[in-house]
Amino acid sequence: MATTKATCPYCGVGCGVLIESDRTQITDVKGDPDHPANFGRLCTKGATLHLTAKLDGRALFPEMRRSRTAPRQRESWETTLAFLTQRFVECIKTHGPDSVGFYISGQLLTEDYYVFNKLAKGLIGTNNVDTNSRLCMSSAVAGYKVTLGADAPPACYEDIDHADLIFIAGSNTAYAHPILFRRVEAAKAKRPELKIIVVDPRRTDTAAFADLHLPILPGTDVALFNGLLHLLLWDGRVDQNYIEAHTEGFEALKQTVRDYHPKLVAETCGIAPADLVLAAKWFGEMPAVLSLYCQGLNQSSRGTEKNAALINLHLATGKIGTPGSGPLSLTGQPNAMGGREVGGMANLLSAHRDMANAQHRAEVATLWGVPDVPSKPGKTAVEMFDAVASGVIKILWIACTNPAQSMPDQAKIRKALDNAELVIVQEAYVDTETAAYADVILPAATWAEKEGTVTNSERRITRFKAAIPAPGEARADWRIVVDFAQQLEKILRPQSMTLFPYENVERIFNEHRESTRGRDLDITGLSYQILEFRGPQQWPFPSEASEGRARLYADGKFPTPSGKANFFNATYKAVAEQANSQYPLRLNTGRMRDQWHGMSRTGKVARLFEHVAAPELSMSKVDMGRRGLQEGGLVRVRSRRGEVVLPVAVSEELRAGQVFLPMHWGSRFMAGLGINALTLPTFDPYSKQPELKHAAVQVEKINLPWHFVAMARGEPGDSATAHTRLAELRTHLSAFEYASVGLFGHSQQNVILRAAASVPLSANFVAQIDKILGLNDADDVMHYEDKRRDIGRKIRIKDGKLAAVRLSGDAAAKGWLQEWLAQGASVSHLTRALLAPSAKPPQDFAPRGRVICNCLNISESEIMAQLKSIPMQSATTLVALQSALKCGTECGSCLPELRRIIQAETLEAA
Secondary structure (H helix, E strand, O other): OEEEEEEOOOOOOOOEEEEEEOOOOEEEEEEOOOOOOOOOOOOHHHHOHHHHOOOOOEOOOOEEOOOOOOOOEEOOHHHHHHHHHHHHHHHHHHHOHHHEEEEEOOOOOHHHHHHHHHHHHHHHOOOOEEEHHHHOOHHHHHHHHHHOOOOOOOOOHHHHHOOOEEEEEOOOHHHHOHHHHHHHHHHHHHOOOOEEEEEOOOOOHHHHOOOEEEOOOOOOHHHHHHHHHHHHHHOOOOOHHHHHHHEEOHHHHHHHHOOOOHHHHHHHHOOOHHHHHHHHHHHHHOOOEEEEEOHHHHOOOOHHHHHHHHHHHHHHHOOOOOOOOEEEEOOOOOOHHHHHHOOOOOOEEOOOEEOOOHHHHHHHHHHHOOOOOOOOOOOOHHHHHHHHHHOOOOEEEEEOOOHHHHOOOHHHHHHHHHHOOEEEEEEOEOOOOHHHHOOEEEEEOOHHHOOEEEEOOOOEEEEEOOOOOOOOOOEOHHHHHHHHHHHHHHHHOOOOOOOOOOOOHHHHHHHHHHHOOOOOOOOOOOOHHHHHHHOOEEOOOOOOOOOOOOOOOOOOOOOOOOOOEEOOOOOOOOOOOOOOOOOOEEEEEEOOOOOOOOOOOHHHOHHHHOOOOOOOEEEOHHHHHHOOOOOOOEEEEEOOOOEEEEEEEEOOOOOOOEEEEEOOOOOOOEOOOOHHHOOOOOEOOOOOOEOOOEEEEEEEEOOOOEEEEEEEOOOOOOHHHHHHHHHHHHOOHHHOOEEEEEEEOOOOOEEEEEEEEOOOOOHHHHHHHHHHOOOOOOOOEEEEEEOOOOEEEEEEEEOOEEEEEEEEEOOOOHHHHHHHHHHOOEOOOOHHHHHOOOOOOOOOOOOOOOEEEOOOOEEHHHHHHHHOOOOOOOOOHHHHHHHHHOOOOOOOOOHHHHHHHHHHHHHHHO
């Protein structure tokens, strides 16, 4: 057995993990107690990484089809790379370098990013290389650049321990960055006087933890921040000395914010004037203020202005660069920061150089040994797929990302993929939505099989090695790019020295390191050896330094021509798509606690479905009542671009006029094109980041009387059978008007299909589902059919336990049968009762409900039962609950919800 250090491949917190393996297979993961990002803690997703390290759905060898109508077939690497080289050469010679594009990912390692960038801009001569970080972090990048002069978050995680006020805007940190939120909780417990303000239209678990929640209307962030600055000026709480010594542009902004008086701002934002005044008072009076922010600010057609308006508050009060103070954007992906460092976006070059700057282009050309770097702006994410749709880009290379799930306006994205002459997908998983459009599959290694570096949200670089070899013929992403580039340059640069002389990943890092010399992110003092023996380090770390710098701009000097920071004169503008009589509701999208991105990895772990089993529309009780909707009833949600059908659930988090959908579900897990069938591609003029967070929608009740539920139990440790069943069930989703598939269970991988249709589906179709789940007529299968009412039930019992269930026509019994199957309880005493028309569960059945604590499999019903024996007036209720059940004592991801449950029960008891 071996233990290997690595980082978690999920969010940008950058948690260290210890991978335990037998050097061929991963057996377990634990948090790395020595890693300064998490000190040994992992969230529910990170703690189950070993359960994703299976071959289920993995791309194991190259596949290729030579025409769109032909199926993909297995090919050798040599044949595949030769084919790609030929196609690229033909396309470039016929249509020019800009006829190809690369869409890459914040989940790549920094070295992977570097060679992709060099391939496009240095060898081919196109700036058409962009990343899914455009969808999450580009407005944060632009916000930093227009104010502070560089894409460099000035604060660090340690500032949480020193802050007097933590100002969280547009981030449900408790769900999206759980381990960082554990530090916030710990800081509050240690210093109860610490104030927390949360700005969010929803009363999320993060907002419920706050001392002050500002439930602003969607998209009104700039109005709020300008209103706060107005009050800071009015009350004399700005730092005039700092403004004069270290900033520029304040007078123009001062004139703008004069108009943002409290009454107007409160009405615009939909908050109480007194809350606005209190927020300004705390921001101005507290010695140290730390701002944490994420997609609520970024995913907007005004994202740059939102980011800059918040940074303005720090500059105006001088609360930046000192312990506990500064604006810290929370990165969405594990290496979005590293990709930006090497210029892996259409408007950037290595080491934070700008594509539009001729001197910067010349510096990179000299470093790479090429005549020049193209000056024509490259296509950013939305623009790139528009160019594919119009035929301007003929060949699209997609690496480690899933745009057929994650991009806005899915109908348009899929038309673009259909229109491309050649789609190459470099991917670890062959079962993603995007892989279905691939003409060529290049099998890539994934997180535990790779060596390289990543940079987290606080500018901390971690180096790690592979724990196990990549399966099959999969290769590291950098190796795939280099192998292809070396073949391509033999034709495009036949007499020249290779641009890709990399025999190992360390040589790529060293070249990247040299590109940073003298830049704001100078890491010339780092090496693989230093990172290995000293552990993760923050940049800048120049050659003369003995350690990295935790905080930036403590001296008041900024990387701008004048050395001063710039106030950005932001003005409030509404969201890109306004609600009207046809589309009266404002849709907000966001993350769930236990899923990540498009679920290509988390969607393979049954226990990660236990907290939220399937997508549902969250809606206020008022809006549900107006439409005559019932909890769990099906609704059609329609925007100007598409529609989805799914259940509706009442939510106390939302005010009337707003609805919420989780972002993770795509067409692999539900009927239709997924949640992003609704979202709009309108983007910010500075950052080119689309407004994925907001859209105008209508919601209507839909009557689908014929219900269908099918489920099967998996054996412990057998993920392959569940994956096969899930893949086969997915092929039938389009037959239903509503459908979702997923997994359930804690130790078993049980599979379930939930669906509904307006008319009964054919007996032949139902028989196909029965076959997938092992419900063929056999000695251990019982069935009941009422053809007159189109009701049917089939139940398979194995070893006295439910093995599989299919309910068609009437699925009222689905809840208790699912729990019975998951628990593995004996049903030998029920037999015929399982087929009875009554939907009532047996008298000895006790429903567990949702699982709240995923680590220890503690359900909502168990928590509620335990609370009955605890005095609700006690300040130690949570401690008593944890002492009894241990919930929340492992990863802690359920702690915010536990507090919310206790608070609700305390109020009810009172």
